[in-house]
Amino acid sequence: MLNKHDCKSELNDAQLRATPARIALMELFENSLEPLDVQTMIDYLQKRNITADNATVFRIVNAFTQKGLTRQIQLHENKFRYELAARGEHHHLICNVCGKIEDISDCKIEDFQDEISKKKKFVIKSHALEFYGTCNNCQK
Amino acid sequence: MLNKHDCKSELNDAQLRATPARIALMELFENSLEPLDVQTMIDYLQKRNITADNATVFRIVNAFTQKGLTRQIQLHENKFRYELAARGEHHHLICNVCGKIEDISDCKIEDFQDEISKKKKFVIKSHALEFYGTCNNCQK
DNA sequence: TAGTATTTGCGATAGACTTGCGTTAGTATA
DNA sequence: TATACTAACGCAAGTCTATCGCAAATACTA
Known part of the structure; x- marks a missing residue:
């Protein structure tokens, strides 16, 4: 801040x-x-x-x-x-009901990314990952 | 076809x-x-x-x-x-240079998704994952 | 082949984003 | 502090994606 x-x-x-x-x-x-x-x-x-x-x-x-x-x-x-x-690259968790968007900071797809990069001979510069669903509040 | x-x-x-x-x-x-x-x-x-x-x-x-x-x-x-x-849900590999879009069929983020879902108490219904970079052809 | 419900074409509309241009206002220099 | 230069802004018009209402056309059914 x-x-x-x-x-x-x-x-x-x-x-x-x-x-x-x-x-x-x-x-x-x-x-x-x-x-x-x-x-x-x-x-x-x-x-x-x-x-x-x-x-x-x-x-x-x-x-x-x-x-x-x-x-x-x-x-x-x-x-x-x-x-x-x-704030660095991160992912998003998006509620389809209320529209709330939450950040997810821990990225666990580096290995997957490396694998794809080698297999496809593609130089990966960035990625985008979003999860869509219903947040805790909107399940009630 | x-x-x-x-x-x-x-x-x-x-x-x-x-x-x-x-x-x-x-x-x-x-x-x-x-x-x-x-x-x-x-x-x-x-x-x-x-x-x-x-x-x-x-x-x-x-x-x-x-x-x-x-x-x-x-x-x-x-x-x-x-x-x-x-063709089923899959991810995309997108070349920033020529715009080519390739499909990636093997999804390796189920575990990560489960982990997030539990931690955030979020019911995840779908996800989107895209990789951006330079394709094999455009590296030459 | 005639009847009917679906689909299309056209025109208007809406929202996100961009661009050109003349004016305004930060900022560096004296 | 005053001046000058240039970046940034306001306004208006325009582009692009997507949608909608309505009348006309057309695919299907009997």
């Missing part, structure tokens, strides 16, 4: 100008447990009285992603979500 | 009328090694001089999917792809 000041220097380090919208969005990312979609970001900025239209927010997250601050992911919705790249 | 006649009976079995577009698309699915997007299907129909607009093709694949003939998947693009359901 970084404060406003830290977010600013994080932006500077990435050679991005620290505008109000960018600072606020970095704070949002730092304090968020779930990967965020663009609409959520726009709503958040509005709540904080920071004006930023649709196109601007898309440009901001694209810049973040290009500079390696965030990562773009896709969870079988027809839209992208974004999460902090610093 | 099924011929025109077999595709027709496959449609009948699924209680779908065998229209030219549907027969042609079943043939395309049967002869295709990759999951298909809607634009590819439209192009294919055009080449065979079968008129079918965007809305129709979407309706066709939705009908196929609803009847269990095909499965709808998403591969980190903001669009759907469809593949024959009969």
Whole structure:
């Protein structure tokens, strides 16, 4: 969890100008447990009285992603979500009922990945693994 | 690989009328090694001089999917792809350079899935696993 | 072959994302 | 602190994927 000041220097380090919208969005990312979609970001900025239209927010997250601050992911919705790249690659557990998205940090598929890589002569750079189902809360 | 006649009976079995577009698309699915997007299907129909607009093709694949003939998947693009359901659940190996998509049939993550399910008290109904990288051809 | 229910074509619509362009505003330098 | 440069933004228009309603066409059944 970084404060406003830290977010600013994080932006500077990435050679991005620290505008109000960018600072606020970095704070949002730092304090968020779930990967965020663009609409959520726009709503958040509005709540904080920071004006930023649709196109601007898309440009901001694209810049973040290009500079390696965030990562773009896709969870079988027809839209992208974004999460902090610093948290490392991980997987997601997605509830089909309430939509809750949980991170899974321990990755157990390295061996499988190596096997596939050798067998198919494919250089694997990344992977995406998602589990879909019903979370503990929604089973009740 | 099924011929025109077999595709027709496959449609009948699924209680779908065998229209030219549907027969042609079943043939395309049967002869295709990759999951298909809607634009590819439209192009294919055009080449065979079968008129079918965007809305129709979407309706066709939705009908196929609803009847269990095909499965709808998403591969980190903001669009759907469809593949024959009969080939069973499997994973994908995607080349970032040429876009080639290869199927991986042997799934080795059941144990991991069980472990997550117990730890998080989550009922897992399905999972998606994709590997991204560079295929053998594109390494040269 | 006629009747009917399904399917299609067309047009409109919606949502996610992008782009061009003129204006605004961070930031480096003096 | 004032100035200048360039990155970033706002707005509007446009693209692409996907869906929907309705009238016309067509596959199947009897």
